[in-house]
Amino acid sequence: HFYAEPKKVREVLSPDEMEKVTATTSATRGVWARGEAIPITVEEENLDDFFTTRWMFQDFAECVRSGGTPRSNVDNGREVAIAVDMALRALHNGTIEEWKPAYKG
Known part of the structure; x- marks a missing residue:
């Protein structure tokens, strides 16, 4: 399974299924609990x-x-992060998200 964030995992999986999830995006549930980051690895580069x-x-x-x-750079990295957040909000809420003037760097 691949899920974008812990909240979504809890929404779609039963407690039994949760025990079988070893990774969610690039972090394990145990790492989330400790607030630690883990490296992202690519199995087949x-x-x-x-x-x-x-x-x-x-x-x-x-x-x-x-x-x-x-x-x-930091500017287009910020824009990508905002776009991903908007996409996740649209997906989770079933809404159309608009690029706001406040997002302009």
Whole structure:
């Protein structure tokens, strides 16, 4: 099973099924209880992941040298996090979420 967050797991699984869940997104129930993070691992890495990661590090290194802004940065990271949150709210509440002016950095 793959679930995005603890709340959703509790909504859709019985207590017996909960005992069988070993991972939810990238954290186990035990880790949640302790408030700890665990590393995200990929069982079968592929070349797309390798080249994307390599490109991001190369872009970052070039920006350090030149004083530029990396293409993957805090601003677009914030926007992605907001978009994911909006998608989860829409999914859970059955609503249409609107991008609010307050979201603009």
